[in-house]
Amino acid sequence: MDLPNRIAARVVPHIPHGAVVNLGIGIPTLVADHLPEHAAHLQTENGLLGVGPTPGPGEVDPDLVHAGKQPVTARPGASYFASSASFGMIRGGHVEVAVLGALQIDARGRIANWAIPGKPVLGVGGAMDLLVGARTVIVATTHTAKDGAAKILEECTFPLTARRSVDVVVTEAATFRVDDDGLELVDLAEGVTLDWVRTHTAAPFRVAASLTAPV
Amino acid sequence: MDLPNRIAARVVPHIPHGAVVNLGIGIPTLVADHLPEHAAHLQTENGLLGVGPTPGPGEVDPDLVHAGKQPVTARPGASYFASSASFGMIRGGHVEVAVLGALQIDARGRIANWAIPGKPVLGVGGAMDLLVGARTVIVATTHTAKDGAAKILEECTFPLTARRSVDVVVTEAATFRVDDDGLELVDLAEGVTLDWVRTHTAAPFRVAASLTAPV
Amino acid sequence: MTAPVTPTRPLVRGVAEALAPVRDGATLMVGGFGLVGAPLRLIEGLLATTTATDLTIISNNLGEPGRGLGMLLLEGRVRKAVGSFFTSNPDVVAAYQAGDLEIDLLPQGTLAEAIRAGGAGIGGFYTRTGWGTALGEGREERVIRGEPHVYHESLRADVALVRARRADELGNLVYSKTARNFNPDMATAADLVIAEVDEVVPVGALDPEEIVTPHLFVDAVVLSGRA
Amino acid sequence: MTAPVTPTRPLVRGVAEALAPVRDGATLMVGGFGLVGAPLRLIEGLLATTTATDLTIISNNLGEPGRGLGMLLLEGRVRKAVGSFFTSNPDVVAAYQAGDLEIDLLPQGTLAEAIRAGGAGIGGFYTRTGWGTALGEGREERVIRGEPHVYHESLRADVALVRARRADELGNLVYSKTARNFNPDMATAADLVIAEVDEVVPVGALDPEEIVTPHLFVDAVVLSGRA
Numbered sequence: 001m002d003l004p005n006r007i008a009a010r011v012v013p014h015i016p017h018g019a020v021v022n023l024g025i026g027i028p029t030l031v032a033d034h035l036p037e038h039a040a041h042l043q044t045e046n047g048l049l050g051v052g053p054t055p056g057p058g059e060v061d062p063d064l065v066h067a068g069k070q071p072v073t074a075r076p077g078a079s080y081f082a083s084s085a086s087f088g089m090i091r092g093g094h095v096e097v098a099v100l101g102a103l104q105i106d107a108r109g110r111i112a113n114w115a116i117p118g119k120p121v122l123g124v125g126g127a128m129d130l131l132v133g134a135r136t137v138i139v140a141t142t143h144t145a146k147d148g149a150a151k152i153l154e155e156c157t158f159p160l161t162a163r164r165s166v167d168v169v170v171t172e173a174a175t176f177r178v179d180d181d182g183l184e185l186v187d188l189a190e191g192v193t194l195d196w197v198r199t200h201t202a203a204p205f206r207v208a209a210s211l212t213a214p215v
Numbered sequence: 216m217d218l219p220n221r222i223a224a225r226v227v228p229h230i231p232h233g234a235v236v237n238l239g240i241g242i243p244t245l246v247a248d249h250l251p252e253h254a255a256h257l258q259t260e261n262g263l264l265g266v267g268p269t270p271g272p273g274e275v276d277p278d279l280v281h282a283g284k285q286p287v288t289a290r291p292g293a294s295y296f297a298s299s300a301s302f303g304m305i306r307g308g309h310v311e312v313a314v315l316g317a318l319q320i321d322a323r324g325r326i327a328n329w330a331i332p333g334k335p336v337l338g339v340g341g342a343m344d345l346l347v348g349a350r351t352v353i354v355a356t357t358h359t360a361k362d363g364a365a366k367i368l369e370e371c372t373f374p375l376t377a378r379r380s381v382d383v384v385v386t387e388a389a390t391f392r393v394d395d396d397g398l399e400l401v402d403l404a405e406g407v408t409l410d411w412v413r414t415h416t417a418a419p420f421r422v423a424a425s426l427t428a429p430v
Numbered sequence: 431m432t433a434p435v436t437p438t439r440p441l442v443r444g445v446a447e448a449l450a451p452v453r454d455g456a457t458l459m460v461g462g463f464g465l466v467g468a469p470l471r472l473i474e475g476l477l478a479t480t481t482a483t484d485l486t487i488i489s490n491n492l493g494e495p496g497r498g499l500g501m502l503l504l505e506g507r508v509r510k511a512v513g514s515f516f517t518s519n520p521d522v523v524a525a526y527q528a529g530d531l532e533i534d535l536l537p538q539g540t541l542a543e544a545i546r547a548g549g550a551g552i553g554g555f556y557t558r559t560g561w562g563t564a565l566g567e568g569r570e571e572r573v574i575r576g577e578p579h580v581y582h583e584s585l586r587a588d589v590a591l592v593r594a595r596r597a598d599e600l601g602n603l604v605y606s607k608t609a610r611n612f613n614p615d616m617a618t619a620a621d622l623v624i625a626e627v628d629e630v631v632p633v634g635a636l637d638p639e640e641i642v643t644p645h646l647f648v649d650a651v652v653l654s655g656r657a
Numbered sequence: 658m659t660a661p662v663t664p665t666r667p668l669v670r671g672v673a674e675a676l677a678p679v680r681d682g683a684t685l686m687v688g689g690f691g692l693v694g695a696p697l698r699l700i701e702g703l704l705a706t707t708t709a710t711d712l713t714i715i716s717n718n719l720g721e722p723g724r725g726l727g728m729l730l731l732e733g734r735v736r737k738a739v740g741s742f743f744t745s746n747p748d749v750v751a752a753y754q755a756g757d758l759e760i761d762l763l764p765q766g767t768l769a770e771a772i773r774a775g776g777a778g779i780g781g782f783y784t785r786t787g788w789g790t791a792l793g794e795g796r797e798e799r800v801i802r803g804e805p806h807v808y809h810e811s812l813r814a815d816v817a818l819v820r821a822r823r824a825d826e827l828g829n830l831v832y833s834k835t836a837r838n839f840n841p842d843m844a845t846a847a848d849l850v851i852a853e854v855d856e857v858v859p860v861g862a863l864d865p866e867e868i869v870t871p872h873l874f875v876d877a878v879v880l881s882g883r884a
Binding site for chain 3: 770777778782783785801802804806810811831832833864865866867869
């Protein structure tokens with residue numbers, strides 16, 4: 001499995017069976033491929049509840065796409081709605097889980113995922129609404145940037161997407177839960193050491209008792 | 216024809232062919248019976264565009280009523296919608312004509328039709344929204360109250376329904392147009408004299424040239 | 431199309447089971463325009479299967495004398511009513527005058543908009559309706575594009591009781607004609623949403639273009655007994 | 658059911674005739690999420706049959722390079738864009754950096770809500786989205802039920818160009834799947850609303866429960882040529 005898919009697969013255990021879930025663009029979109037059949041109702045903010053699998057080559061309907069503008073299908077029981085209604089669902093707290101990507105995450109679990117200082121700020125999409133409105137937010141991201149720099153930082157240097165902290169941060173190496181005291185490391189991927197995570201994480205975090213117990 | 220129907224019939228010439236029209240409860244509702252077939256699209260604020268005639272005794276559908284809660288039918292091309300959407304149409308200026316009843320009308324053409332001083336104020340319905348939102352508002356009312364008192368007054372003594380002036384006032388005796396200078400008498404019903412109207416109207420009004428020309 | 435997502439628990443409940451979470455002092459939204467589109471079986475169930483009292487009811491009307499929400503009023507279960515037209519039920523006028531009932535009167539469009547806003551995560555909004563009238567008094571004013579508006583906060587409830595024609599097994603809802611009215615708005619604006627329907631159809635039986643209330647809004651479905 | 662109300666004038670127009678009222682400096686809402694549900698024939702018509710320029714475009718995106726609204730941009734017709742996601746078209750970034758294009762960036766939900774509010778006669782509203790971020794800076798704040806919100810005024814346009822699947826002869830509209838997106842909201846929020854459809858059906862052919870945009874919003878219908 002490639003890196004993005006490894007991360008996506010690690011998100012699955014955090015999604016309750018039957019939940020209504022919105023998957024952001026990028027790695028979050030891949031989560032769909034790893035969810036057990038029928039485990040969740042996927043909402044996409046361009047106006048569909050009940051996103052199904054990617055269509056086969058002959059089955060593409062140009063009027064049926066997800067928020068990443070890629071072709072999808074609709075499951076039985078799906079419904080279509082206007083953008084204002086879709087964001088009413090999102091802002092109104094009717095989407096249980098949003099899985100979002102992130103450029104940076106701070107020590108309080110707040111994320112930056114829409115703008116980079118020094119570049120023109122010309123796109124935000126639904127990121128701010130999802131982060132404010134979803135009942136639970138899971139971040140799915142590589143542990144470090146392409147240049148190896150830490151993405152989990154004391155403070156974000158990029159503009160925040162919202163003041164709200166996310167609930168879970170999932171990387172290829174580690175999983176953190178977020179509470180009022182900040183980040184808690186709750187899981188290490190197979191073959192990853194606590195030392196590796198400490199070296200590649202620039203924010204303080206607690207380590208769950210389950211991970212420090214003698215083996 | 217009884218008095219309410221005589222008033223309703225006098226409203227018809229003021230409704231453009233093909234207009235979207237909301238008819239208030241009471242005399243305004245009767246306007247539907249006097250509109251030429253197909254002349255207007257009737258909107259009712261409980262969620263229907265395309266109100267048709269009253270159903271026959273065996274054809275009543277308890278789920279199909281107008282804002283006065285009486286059974287109606289739906290014309291071909293009708294549509295149903297939620298209350299928030301219905302008032303979106305009304306407030307948003309998408310209803311061309313509202314015909315409303317009135318308890319009092321002032322010299323500027325502002326109306327009171329929802330509350331009486333000294334009685335508990337427990338009902339307003341859609342009156343304020345219609346008066347604010349409809350592009351043209353026509354009042355259909357008896358010229359005087361049941362006790363013979365004038366309803367068209369210098370100032371309303373009952374609470375106003377909105378600060379907005381109506382456009383036309385139609386009674387069994389007279390029709391007034393309203394502009395920035397107040398009321399202008401533009402029509403007298405057959406057999407009604409200017410003197411009668413002056414006696415039964417407690418607000419100043421101008422008389423249109425067409426009515427004062429020598430006969 | 432692939433198979434539907436299996437519901438995690440049965441959506442269709444008995445009246446008593448569905449209403450069990452209603453607490454004393456709760457705020458309830460109840461659909462309907464008069465009795466048209468009112469969830470009458472659920473309202474009867476509130477009386478017959480719960481002791482919930484001291485309720486705040488958000489509904490366009492309070493039923494008719496001894497019918498619909500009018501029953502709830504006569505049983506002394508209602509502390510406060512938020513709506514637009516109560517004068518069609520003389521019992522409401524009497525209860526108000528006796529000091530037994532608090533009333534918050536809103537223009538009908540403002541009521542509908544406040545419910546829709548509550549469901550859509552909008553905190554409050556400005557409308558021209560009511561400005562310069564007795565119902566606008568004491569409200570914050572704001573001139574927008576040259577026109578005066580008044581401020582209203584959005585409305586939310588603990589429980590919404592709504593009436594629909596048909597549900598599928600996921601809880602997607604479609605309505606019947608003007609019985610739609612406040613129901614779809616209220617179905618978005620409460621922590622617990624219970625829908626009374628005539629009929630439950632299999633998943634996939636409703637046209638995805640035609641569904642008015644997507645299932646994510648609906649927590650429980652009760653049969654009206656009028657299929 | 659009785660006979661339908663006869664339309665007072667033909668609703669279906671040619672592209673040039675429908676677009677003739679578009680003036681220099683006009684504000685246009687244009688439906689679509691990227692190119693999905695975008696009224697491509699009307700956009701092409703703006704270029705081919707009008708000289709309208711100095712336009713303000715309210716749309717989620719500005720098309721793709723040389724496609725949809727992207728064409729309008731390359732022809733120098735667009736002065737300002739109001740939307741939520743422009744980075745997918747590098748031409749937009751270039752025009753902005755060259756100082757040729759003004760941009761007003763809104764969160765997508767705020768954009769949709771502002772359009773819906775404009776159509777529904779709501780002057781402005783408060784949302785939590787964007788509070789405490791760069792996009793919330795300088796906006797009026799208000800704490801509602803303990804949560805900070807920011808204020809947004811509603812949006813209106815002179816003309817809306819929307820894409821639907823099907824119209825009836827009165828102008829009632831139904832949409833196709835996720836090509837619905839911003840189109841029904843925009844159809845409510847402009848002085849002149851032109852719908853591009855694949856097909857026009859007789860009055861009565863659409864189910865009244867299924868109509869998404871009632872005809873009172875629609876001023877003209879143009880055929881997409883893709884029936």
